[in-house]
Each structure stands twice: as structure tokens, then as C-alpha cells.
Amino acid sequence: MRAEAQAGAAAAPLLAARGVSVHYEGAISALEHIDFDVPQGALVALLGANGAGKTTLMKAIAGMLPFERGEVTAGEIDFDGFSCVRAHPAKITRRGVALVQDGRQCFRSMTVEENLRAAALLKPARAREMTDLVYDYFPMLREMHARAAGFLSGGQAQMLVIAMALMGQPKLLLLDEPSLGLSPVMVQAVFDAVERVHRDLGASVVIAEQTVPRLLTIATDAYVLSRGTVAIHAAPSQITEDELQRVYLS
Amino acid sequence: MLGLQLAIAGVATGSVYALIALGIVLIYKCSGVVNFAQGAYAMLGAYISYFMLRLHLPAVVAVLAAMAIMAVIGAATERLILRRMLKAQIVSVMMVTLGLLIFFRALCLAVWGPDQIAFPQIFPAGSIDFAGVYITYNYVAAFALATTLSVAFLCFYQFTAIGLMQRCTADNTRAALAIGIHVSNQISIAWAASAALAGLGGALLATLGGLSLTISDIGLVAFPVIVVGGLDSLVGALIAGFLLGVLEAFTEGMLTPALETVLRKFTSIDSVGALQQVIPYALLVLMLLLRPQGIFGRRGVERV
Ligand SMILES: Nc1ncnc2c1ncn2[C@@H]1O[C@H](COP(=O)(O)OP(=O)(O)OP(=O)(O)O)[C@@H](O)[C@H]1O
Numbered sequence: 311m312r313a314e315a316q317a318g319a320a321a322a323p324l325l326a327a328r329g330v331s332v333h334y335e336g337a338i339s340a341l342e343h344i345d346f347d348v349p350q351g352a353l354v355a356l357l358g359a360n361g362a363g364k365t366t367l368m369k370a371i372a373g374m375l376p377f378e379r380g381e382v383t384a385g386e387i388d389f390d391g392f393s394c395v396r397a398h399p400a401k402i403t404r405r406g407v408a409l410v411q412d413g414r415q416c417f418r419s420m421t422v423e424e425n426l427r428a429a430a431l432l433k434p435a436r437a438r439e440m441t442d443l444v445y446d447y448f449p450m451l452r453e454m455h456a457r458a459a460g461f462l463s464g465g466q467a468q469m470l471v472i473a474m475a476l477m478g479q480p481k482l483l484l485l486d487e488p489s490l491g492l493s494p495v496m497v498q499a500v501f502d503a504v505e506r507v508h509r510d511l512g513a514s515v516v517i518a519e520q521t522v523p524r525l526l527t528i529a530t531d532a533y534v535l536s537r538g539t540v541a542i543h544a545a546p547s548q549i550t551e552d553e554l555q556r557v558y559l560s
Numbered sequence: 561m562l563g564l565q566l567a568i569a570g571v572a573t574g575s576v577y578a579l580i581a582l583g584i585v586l587i588y589k590c591s592g593v594v595n596f597a598q599g600a601y602a603m604l605g606a607y608i609s610y611f612m613l614r615l616h617l618p619a620v621v622a623v624l625a626a627m628a629i630m631a632v633i634g635a636a637t638e639r640l641i642l643r644r645m646l647k648a649q650i651v652s653v654m655m656v657t658l659g660l661l662i663f664f665r666a667l668c669l670a671v672w673g674p675d676q677i678a679f680p681q682i683f684p685a686g687s688i689d690f691a692g693v694y695i696t697y698n699y700v701a702a703f704a705l706a707t708t709l710s711v712a713f714l715c716f717y718q719f720t721a722i723g724l725m726q727r728c729t730a731d732n733t734r735a736a737l738a739i740g741i742h743v744s745n746q747i748s749i750a751w752a753a754s755a756a757l758a759g760l761g762g763a764l765l766a767t768l769g770g771l772s773l774t775i776s777d778i779g780l781v782a783f784p785v786i787v788v789g790g791l792d793s794l795v796g797a798l799i800a801g802f803l804l805g806v807l808e809a810f811t812e813g814m815l816t817p818a819l820e821t822v823l824r825k826f827t828s829i830d831s832v833g834a835l836q837q838v839i840p841y842a843l844l845v846l847m848l849l850l851r852p853q854g855i856f857g858r859r860g861v862e863r864v
């Protein structure tokens with residue numbers, strides 16, 4: 311009995327969402343009884359058409375829903391033994407979840423360097439080391455370190471927000487549509503960086519996208535959401551473009 | 561000579577206004593609230609300092625204690641009232657801060673009465689001779705203290721970890737939350753700091769011009785000048801404070817007497833009243849027409 315429980319605990323995923331429902335403004339249903347797991351060290355692709363609920367799921371995990379008049383109305387989200395439902399986002403971030411939100415949320419009036427310094431406030435002890443690391447990942451940021459973040463291009467800003475998420479040394483990195491609005495070359499660069507983060511830092515990663523063939527080649531697991539429910543949960547190799555189209559159009 | 565005299569008095573008073581104005585901008589940047597009660601904080605700080613001084617505490621202790629109490633009052637205002645209004649209309653929030661101003665005035669009126677009170681001397685008596693103009697130590701000390709504190713605060717804001725968190729919160733709440741900043745705590749800190757600075761400012765104003773309810777007017781008079789400086793610029797607030805002080809001194813010392821002489825000669829009006837309170841609003845209208853975002857402000861500041 312005890313041995314069984316321990317074996318179960320050892321295999322427990324880093325993040326486990328069970329039966330999660332989310333409503334906005336107390337009425338609009340955005341997620342309905344979602345089960346979503348992120349195993350330790352996984353790179354999970356979270357796919358879905360516009361309005362499927364990808365952003366909502368990420369915000370639910372990171373505790374950001376109350377700031378959008380949203381609420382987890384059912385279910386449980388467990389991250390590394392910590393319940394994320396109704397916890398303050400700052401606390402969840404401290405536990406090791408980093409959310410790279412859509413819209414490249416950075417501090418536009420501050421320089422790139424200050425943005426990174428702010429992101430390191432969480433773990434100031436290794437700030438130097440991490441700054442060197444992200445500059446190594448994104449050499450462009452080192453060149454632009456004195457520039458106000460508001461003046462970066464879309465791709466550069468995307469690099470910055472990913473770098474900021476890394477400064478807190480997360481165990482789980484959530485990326486919401488990182489390739490949105492980027493040129494193919496930039497998308498390539500972003501995915502290279504994410505793959506490197508996943509491989510070298512050992513962080514588990516979730517990437518929400520609408521369609522990126524590249525994503526399915528690097529992912530270890532894939533979920534396809536449709537209208538707030540999980541339409542497909544399968545190995546990435548089993549998900550075909552046709553099948554995605556069918557779900558998106560349904 | 562009168563010009564120099566007025567300029568010096570204006571700069572000294574203006575430095576205190578700058579300190580108070582700093583708080584208005586700090587609160588606006590962090591929480592998007594235009595705090596009309598800032599003048600009430602100054603007034604309350606002055607009365608509480610007076611109360612402490614009457615207990616025969618040393619001046620430094622009395623004023624520091626008053627600042628601490630003001631910090632608590634500022635944070636409490638935010639926690640108990642404004643936090644509950646996060647999703648309210650901006651106009652409702654403005655009405656609430658105006659209501660606070662009226663409430664605090666009524667409170668001071670009830671406790672200390674309507675008459676002007678002589679504020680205990682907290683700086684040494686005497687004066688220095690500056691290019692033929694005598695400046696009392698009161699003015700010198702108020703200027704030195706207010707300016708030092710303003711600069712110290714700007715450094716704090718720019719160079720410390722808490723300052724960095726303040727700037728993050730002011731810049732982008734969503735991004736601040738995502739990097740683990742407890743945004744609502746930062747907003748409380750902004751209100752506490754702002755009320756404490758205003759409290760000291762109020763005590764300094766009382767040393768210059770006596771203690772009365774009119775100290776709270778500064779909030780309303782300063783507001784248009786801050787808009788002129790740019791509501792989201794701390795440096796703009798400092799300059800606005802000095803500008804207001806000098807403007808007020810010259811209006812009171814030169815413009816009003818000159819106008820009254822003319823009016824008395826040709827009409828039966830013999831006083832133009834508080835012209836110095838009108839000038840800032842005239843300046844505001846002019847400025848809003850010419851450069852709506854203020855001299856130092858950035859375009860497109862909105863409430864989050
Ligand atoms: N702040 C909000 N208030 C009310 N409803 C919302 C809010 N945010 C999202 N929704 C609704 O919740 C549902 C899921 O939206 P969500 O943003 O999670 O989708 P998404 O998969 O991220 O879409 P996209 O690919 O367009 O970003 C949608 O029906 C949307 O209309």
C-alpha cells in the first residue's frame with residue numbers, strides 16, 4: 311500500500327490539472343472539465359483555434375485569472391505539490407512557474423537590462439549568472455541592453471520576455487503563442503531558443519500555438535483544445551495536419 | 561529687490577509643493593488614481609506634527625512620528641477604500657478622493673477648530689543675508705529639507721530594488737505579476753510613501769505660513785500644475801511644484817497689488833481675492849490646448 315503510493319508519487323507529473331472549469335465574469339464558460347498533465351521534463355504542445363481556451367488554461371495555471379475577471383469554478387491544479395487554484399500569481403511564480411503571456415508583456419519604459427534585472431528580483435542570488443546565460447542564448451539582447459524595451463521589434467521583444475521568464479529559473483515555462491506575428495526566420499530563432507532552454511536547463515515547457523509544424527517535431531506530448539475541452543491528447547507524431555483542420559473547423 | 565525677494569520665497573515654498581506633488585504622481589503612476597486628497601494628507605500631517613510637538617517631543621521625533629502615522633493612513637486609504645474600487649469608473653474614483661479631502665478637512669475642523677494656529681518654532685530663529693535679501697532660517701531649512709528628500713526619493717525610485725518594483729508596477733501590471741511582484745503591496749507602498757512625504761510637506765508649510773485648514777488647498781492648486789508637468793513624470797512633478805511656488809509668490813506679491821490699484825482707481829472693486837489660486841487653472845487650460853500630455857508626460861497613459 312505504502313510502496314504503491316510512493317511509486318505513484320515518483321511518477322507524478324510536475325503539473326496536474328484535474329477537471330478544471332473556468333468562467334469569465336461569472337457566466338462565460340471558457341474551459342470545461344479539462345484534464346491536463348505536464349510530466350517532469352516534458353515539452354507539451356497546446357494547440358487550438360482562436361478562442362479554444364489555450365490562454366485561459368495558462369492563466370489558470372499561473373493564477374492570473376482574477377485580474378481578468380475569470381475564475382476557476384471547478385477542479386484542482388497541482389504544481390509540484392502546491393495548489394495553484396486561488397493562489398496569488400506572485401506566489402505561483404515563486405514556486406517556479408513562469409508565464410510568457412501573449413502580447414509580449416514587458417516594461418516598455420525601462421531598458422532591456424532593467425527588464426532583466428526586474429525579472430531577477432525573484433532570485434537575486436544568481437542574477438549575474440542568469441544574465442550571462444540569457445545574453446548567451448539571445449546575443450541580440452546584449453547588444454540592445456541599453457535600449458528601452460518599448461523600442462524593440464516584435465521578435466526582439468519576444469526574445470526579451472522569454473529571457474525575463476528564464477531569469478526566475480522556472481521549473482515550468484508556459485509560452486503563449488510565442489510565434490505570433492513573427493517572420494519565419496524569427497519563429498525559427500524562438501523555437502531554437504526554447505528547445506535549448508528545454509534541453510539545457512531541464513525545465514518543463516508548454517507552448518500554446520495555433521499551428522506550427524515545427525512545434526510538433528520538438529514536442530514530447532500534445533493536446534488539442536476545442537471550445538474549452540480537450541479534443542485530442544496524443545503523441546505529437548500521431549497528430550496530422552488534416553486532423554487539426556477537422557478539429558479547428560468543427 | 562522685491563522681485564528677488566519673491567523669487568526666493570517662491571522657490572522655498574515651491575520646493576515643499578514639489579515634495580507634495582511628487583506623491584500625486586507616484587500614486588497616479590502606480591495605481592492610475594488621481595488623488596485629490598493629497599492636500600488633505602499634507603494638512604493632516606501638519607496637524608499631527610503639531611499634536612506631537614505639543615507633547616514636547618523633540619522636533620525630529622515629532623515630525624518623524626507624524627510621517628509614520630501618515631504612512632499608515634495612506635496605506636489604509638488604499639487598502640480599505642481604493643482597493644475595493646479597482647474596477648470602478650475613473651470618475652467614481654476621483655469623486656472618492658475628493659470625498660476624502662472633504663472628510664479629512666471636516667475631521668481637522670472638528671478636532672482643532674477653524675482658526676489659524678501658530679505652529680511651534682522647529683527651526684532656529686534668525687535669518688541669513690542673501691544678496692541684500694533677508695531669508696529666515698525657516699525658509700532655508702524648509703527648502704533644504706524638501707529638496708533633499710525629493711532628490712533622495714528620486715534616487716530611491718531609480719536605484720533600489722523596491723524602486724524597481726515600483727517602476728515595474730507603474731509600467732505594466734500584468735508583466736509585474738508574471739515576474740512575481742506582489743502588485744497590490746507595491747500600490748500600498750506608493751500610497752504610504754506619498755502620504756508620508758505629503759505629511760512632512762504639510763508640516764513644513766505650517767512652519768512657513770502657520771497651521772490652518774487652507775494647507776489642504778495645495779492639493780487642488782497643485783493638480784493643474786502637475787498636469788502641465790505631465791501626470792506620469794516625477795521630474796515633471798518637481799518642476800511643477802517649483803513653478804507653482806514661484807507663480808504664487810509673484811501673483812500674490814506683484815500681480816494682485818497691481819491689479820487692485822488699477823481696479824480701485826476705476827471701479828468700486830477693491831480686492832481680487834485669491835488670484836494665486838486662479839492662475840494655475842488658467843495655465844492648465846492653456847497647456848491642455850497646446851500639449852495635452854504635459855511638458856514631460858508621455859502620450860497615452862491609461863488606467864490599468
Ligand atoms: N477576459 C475575458 N472575458 C471574457 N471572456 C473571455 C476573456 N478572455 C477570454 N474569454 C473567452 O474565453 C474563451 C477562450 O479564450 P482564450 O483567450 O483562452 O482562447 P485562446 O485559445 O487563447 O485563443 P487565441 O488563439 O485567439 O489566443 C473565448 O471564448 C473567449 O471569448
Ligand SMILES: [Mg+2]
Pocket residue numbers: 364365366412486487
Ligand atoms: Mg490566446
